[in-house]
Amino acid sequence: MGLIEDELAEVRKLCEHVVPGTRLVSCVKTMVRVEIKKTEFKKIVLCSQFSKDYPKTPLLIELKSKTLSEKLLQGLTNVCEQEIKKYLGKPQVLNTIKFLRYFLDENPLSCCYDEINCLKKSLSGDDELKLKQKTSSIVLRVYNLKYYLNCRVVVPEQYPTNAIDIQDIDTNFSPALHRHMVSQAKEIARQCVEPPLRKKLNQSKFEPSPSLKRSVEFLIDCVKRLPTEKCQFCKKICFPTDPELLEKDETSPKHIERVYCGHLFHQDCFFSYMKLPPFGNKTCSVCGKKIHHFKWSLSDKLAEDRWAHEQARERELQEVAEFFE
Numbered sequence: 001m002g003l004i005e006d007e008l009a010e011v012r013k014l015c016e017h018v019v020p021g022t023r024l025v026s027c028v029k030t031m032v033r034v035e036i037k038k039t040e041f042k043k044i045v046l047c048s049q050f051s052k053d054y055p056k057t058p059l060l061i062e063l064k065s066k067t068l069s070e071k072l073l074q075g076l077t078n079v080c081e082q083e084i085k086k087y088l089g090k091p092q093v094l095n096t097i098k099f100l101r102y103f104l105d106e107n108p109l110s111c112c113y114d115e116i117n118c119l120k121k122s123l124s125g126d127d128e129l130k131l132k133q134k135t136s137s138i139v140l141r142v143y144n145l146k147y148y149l150n151c152r153v154v155v156p157e158q159y160p161t162n163a164i165d166i167q168d169i170d171t172n173f174s175p176a177l178h179r180h181m182v183s184q185a186k187e188i189a190r191q192c193v194e195p196p197l198r199k200k201l202n203q204s205k206f207e208p209s210p211s212l213k214r215s216v217e218f219l220i221d222c223v224k225r226l227p228t229e230k231c232q233f234c235k236k237i238c239f240p241t242d243p244e245l246l247e248k249d250e251t252s253p254k255h256i257e258r259v260y261c262g263h264l265f266h267q268d269c270f271f272s273y274m275k276l277p278p279f280g281n282k283t284c285s286v287c288g289k290k291i292h293h294f295k296w297s298l299s300d301k302l303a304e305d306r307w308a309h310e311q312a313r314e315r316e317l318q319e320v321a322e323f324f325e
Contacts, residue, residue: 004029004050007091014094019101032093038104039158041067041111044076046100048093058084059092063100069113076103108136111159115213122220140216142223146243147172149181149223153216160210163189166219172243173226176250180258181222185215226264232285233269259284260292270295 008027015024015034026033029050037043045064051057061080063073083099084092109116109131116138120129128141138153150170156162166185171178192214195206227239238256240246247254253268263286265273270293274282282291 004054007093008032010091011093011097015097018094019097021101021104022097034097036097036100036104038101039111041158041160042104042108043067044073044100044104046097048096055087055089055092058088059096061096068110071117072110072113076100079103107133108157109133109138109155112155112210112212115210118213119216119220122217127220138212138216140219142220144223144227146241147223147227147239149173149219151182151219153212155212159212161193161208163193163211164215165189166215172246174246174248174256177222177226177256177258181219185218188218189215226258229264231266231269232263233265233273236266238264238266257293257295261287261289263287267295 008029011032012024012027015027016022019036021037023035023037024033025035025045032046032048034046034048035043036046043065047062047064049060051060058081061077061084063077063080065073080096080099084096087095104110116129116131123129123142126141126143128139130139132139132152136155136157138155139150140153141150142148148171150168151166152168154165154167156164163186166182166189169178169182171181173181189211192211193208229238230236231238247256249255253266255267257265257267257270259265259270261284263284274291283289284291
C-alpha cells in the first residue's frame with residue numbers, strides 16, 4: 001500500500017472514534033468528505049483532495065455549511081490552509097479534521113457571526129462590543145451623551161434554538177426604563193424561540209429564529225434614541241442633560257413614561273393628554289400607533305363621561321361667577 005492508501009485506512013479507523021461528532025461520508029483517494037458536528041447549527045462539512053505532490057504540498061480543501069456564515073467559512077478556510085502547512089511531509093487529513101473540531105469547540109459564537117458583524121455597524125463613538133468565546137458571551141457597552149448601558153449577552157450552546165440571555169446590567173437610566181429595556185429585550189428573544197399561544201389562521205409552522213440581533217438592536221436603539229426624544233404632549237426633551245437629575249420617583253409628575261409603542265411622555269403630560277377628547281383613538285404623534293400604558297386603565301366610555309362631567313361643572317362655576325359680576 002502507498003502513503004495515501006495508508007492514510008485513508010488510518011482515517012477510516014480513527015476518525016469517528018478520535019474526533020467527537022464526526023461522520024465519515026466518503027474516504028477514497030479522489031475525495032475525503034467528513035461531517036463535523038457540535039450542534040445542529042455548528043456543523044461543517046470538510047471536502048478534501050490530495051494534491052499532486054502530496055504530502056509535500058498541502059491538502060486541497062473546501063468547507064461547506066448550511067448554517068454557518070459564508071464569510072466565516074471563507075476566513076476559516078484560509079486559517080485552515082495555513083494550519084495544514086505545518087504538516088507538510090506528514091499525513092494531513094486527520095489533523096485537519098481535528099483542527100476544525102477544535103475551532104467549533106473554542107468558538108461557540110461562530111453560529112452568530114453575521115449577527116455580530118451587523119450589530120457592530122449599529123455602534124459608534126465609544127460604544128463597544130467585545131466577544132468572550134470562552135464563556136460564549138458578548139460584552140456590550142453603549143453610550144449616548146452622558147447616558148450608558150453595559151451588559152453581558154449570553155449565547156446558549158443550542159443557539160439559535162434557545163434564546164440569548166442578558167445579564168450583569170449596569171446603567172444610569174431610571175429604574176423604570178431599566179426594567180423596561182431589559183424585560184422587553186428578553187421578551188423579544190423569547191418570542192424568537194417560542195411559538196405564540198394562539199396560532200393565527202393560515203399561519204405556517206413555527207420555526208425558531210436567531211434572537212441575538214433583534215434583542216441587542218432593541219437595547220442599542222433605546223440608548224441611542226431615548227435621551228434626545230421629546231415628550232409627545234409638551235414637546236420638550238424628556239431626559240435632563242445630567243443623568244443625576246433624572247426623576248426616579250415613579251409617582252412624580254415629571255417621571256418619564258414609555259408608552260406601548262416605545263415613545264415618551266412626562267407622566268403629568270400623559271394623563272393630561274389621555275383626559276382630553278377625542279376618546280377611543282388616542283395615537284402617538286410619532287408613529288401613529290394607538291397609545292397603551294399600564295397606568296391608564298380607564299375605558300374610553302368612562303374617560304369621556306368624566307370629561308363631560310368636568311366640563312358641565314366648569315360651566316356651572318362660570319355661570320355662578322358671571323352672576324356675581
